[in-house]
Amino acid sequence: MVTELIQAQATDVFRIGLIVALVVTMFRTRAATGTVLPLAAGVLFVAVIVPLTQGGTVAAPIWLQIATGIGVNLVFVAVALAVAGVLRSALGAGRG
Template identity: 55%
Template sequence: MLETLVSQLLDPFRIGLILFLFLTALRTRAAMGLATPLAVGVLFVAILLPLTTGANAATDNAAKLTAMACGIVSNAIILGCFISAWAVWTRVRQ
């Protein structure tokens, strides 16, 4: 399970999806808020990637569910890094 988590944390496609999810949420936060779109996006990416990439080769449902659960954790970690960087950036600009 740790190998899956590390693999997902280093996946450039996942990092890109979370980055652009964050940027889109920042642009639409006046109308949509920030927490709900980010939470739904983290779940969406965590479910989408194991079903559409090489992890789909695993026919075992337990392996897919493990990949999705690790995906939620890794997406939250990646998003936390982006939110932290954004908070530092906004403080430095003030």
């Protein structure tokens, strides 16, 4: 059940889009809001809002959907930050 749940969440285009938008927004507003708190709040928000609004494709308790959603979201944020770091260094952004 957990494996199917993680696979379903990892291939959810809506979740991926929300996480990408979260990381882009964090970069645009980090001077005012910081980095860690907006990312943590966004990861938790997406993990809760997606199963509550869309209904899961896998029959699992809501707490399990949220817990696995947090894990999947953290992986997506890590990948998005890594890609953003590579792009920023390749384009020369962020050099003082």
